[in-house]
Amino acid sequence: MDFIRRALLSMKAKKGRTLLLSAVFSAILIFVLAGLTIRSAALTATENAKKSVGATVTLSTNRESSIRRAESSDGSSERFDPGSFSVTPVNLEDAEKIAALDNVKSYSFISSSSAGATDDIIPISSEDETTDSASTETAEGGTNGFGGGGMMGGGEQTGDGAAMMQSDFQVTGVMDLSMYSGFSEGTSTIVEGEAISSADEDTNNVVIEQTLADANELSVGDTFTITSPDDEDTTYEVTVKGIFETSESGSSMGMMFNFLNPSNTLYSSYTFANTLKGDDSEGTIDSASYSLTDPEKMEAFVEEAEALIDTDTFSLQTNDQMYQSMLQPLNNVASFARNIVILVAVAGVIILTLIVMMTIRERRYEIGVLLSMGEARAKVIMQFFTEIFVCMLIALAVASVSGNVVGNVVGEQLIQQQTESSQTAANGNDNAQMAGGGPGGQQGNMGGGPGNFGSLGASSQEAAAQIEDMDIKVTAEQIAMLAGMGLMISFGSILLSSIGIIRLQPRKILTT
Structure with a gap:
């Protein structure tokens, strides 16, 4: 275990180099942790969105079937007879059977x-x-x-008075x-x-x-x-x-x-x-x-419900627009956060590899002496890994403290942009519904249609509020994941840098 003692003594003797590695590693882990927390918060918010918004399925008269029944009875013409159109009301017992289904x-x-x-x-x-x-x-x-x-x-009258x-x-x-x-x-x-x-x-x-x-x-x-x-x-x-x-x-x-x-x-x-x-x-x-309850199971629910009704007379109309409008910005944030983690991790390996390679070049004489004294090349590599590992522990502590702040700042900016996009789209849909829905947007109230059930689960304002309430915070699980990624970055940088150590010859180092 002499390589551990040598690593600690080397870090103590070269405080500037130790601070540089710790600072670089801290910056890497802070942004990795920010990406992990934002992604985790987005996934949690998505699960909450399923519970709060859900999806809506409406049971009503099948208008297409009603129109077909109103066509000419002799089949000689496909012209719709407006005087024969009728709407079949929904049987209350059928509606209650569907209400008893799961989900x-x-x-x-x-x-x-x-x-x-x-x-x-x-x-x-x-x-x-x-x-x-x-x-x-x-x-x-x-x-x-x-x-x-x-x-x-x-006071206008019909033809019969x-x-x-x-x-x-x-x-x-x-x-x-x-x-x-x-x-x-x-x-x-x-x-x-x-x-x-x-x-x-x-x-x-x-x-x-x-x-x-x-x-x-x-x-x-x-x-x-x-x-x-x-x-x-x-x-x-x-x-x-x-x-x-x-x-x-x-x-x-x-x-x-x-x-x-x-x-x-x-x-x-x-x-x-x-x-x-x-x-x-x-x-x-x-x-x-x-x-x-779960919008992802909407298709299965419709299939199960259709088995309980006469689909020639009635229809089930699905609407998960609110869920999808909320899901899209959250997925965008989660995807962006995942990309942050991948890019920062790759950049971290490259940056640390370059720093370690520069360090190895400066410590060629030290390496030559150790190898000439019979020290195994693996232990020399482990000495450098120990130095990186200690710097990683320092960086992990720094990231744990400041990563939550950075995550909230970055996350709020992303959420604000995505929320504005979501609200703009939602307001456009609401205005379209208001314009086409009669007084106050109450379309379908007189015609026996589906009525105003577009907002049964939540309104567009509630959807936007759900997105804005995405809770970004550091958890023990994320710290454990960060430590694992830190080890991977350390291993990756040392593995690439060790190629130069393996190729070094002690006699050539000491004689040049």
Whole structure:
């Protein structure tokens, strides 16, 4: 073990050289550790993303199949007959069977209908619409401009003289209002009372908008009546369970028709929405949405769910866009961090090899004396390795202390760049959905379509926040990995440098 003693004495005698090797090795290990911590944090954030965001699968009517059924019955023409199109509601039992499958984190049902106003409540409408509706209903013998809904288009009639009635309220039946788009994204919030939940099934509880509540002097616990969308003589008494406010401004169509105004949206249980639609809707829903625990198993879930339904009538639509939008920047960060580790490790081997080779050149006489005294070449090589190993231990201690700081600085810069890209893409998608989704982006509420389940798991803002919260910190496992990489770098540099030691001849060294 004399080579260890000689290595320590040599390091003590050549303090400058020792400090140089320690400083170079520290810089190498700091950046290697930064890469390891950033990559580990990105992988952890990816796992958390699976739990927080998941993927969404929506069960609804197969529109393509419905259109095919609406084509000419004789098969002579492929022209779509608009008068024969119909939508088959989703069977509630089938939706519940799918909800019982593995990998379902949460689920919600939706059923939409409409309702007319009575003397108890006045819907929010524009002055022009009120005037038109009032004059129209006066001509038809109606009570006032707000009762039971005005005439759509200012009193235009169909060919048979029957009036096209406009509903005053849009009734959106949900299972859990907190999971509904708008409330999950934060554009709508409960300001008084409570939201609709599964406990409100088979009740007439509703949540109304604050403007509508203030205009009609309604508060939590009050009741009012609304009419059936098909029969003005059929009324239902509803109880105000909560009041919400929304930042949605609606659209120009909302100024023309009451039911398109966001202030005239009533949220209830899906069972009450079915009641408004009639007895034929009992035990059915418009659509169901399922948030999955693990997005990577989405395809397997769809295959299992399709075995429980009639795929000719219903379809399962998948949406893991939020998960993918979050996954991409995290994967980019992890890939960049891996490249940092590889590049710095390779550069470290090259730099240390050059330094050690320069050291060997300066210590040729020392090596010649040792070899002439019978010292094995392997022990001479081990002496140099011991010197590098001691410098590595010093560098490991320095990197353990400062590597976390460097990792956070580099990681935050990477995350900021990736988050900005993710938010830009997400905002573009949100704006596109808002523009194409009717008032407040609520597309599909009236047509029995999937409804607003695009944000069942999390909103784009939540996705960006998840990325920004990537926790970069040094762990014992990473220190162990760093020590292993430090040994590899030390072995690599000494292995390349030892070629010169093996080729040296003692007599030639001492005689030159």
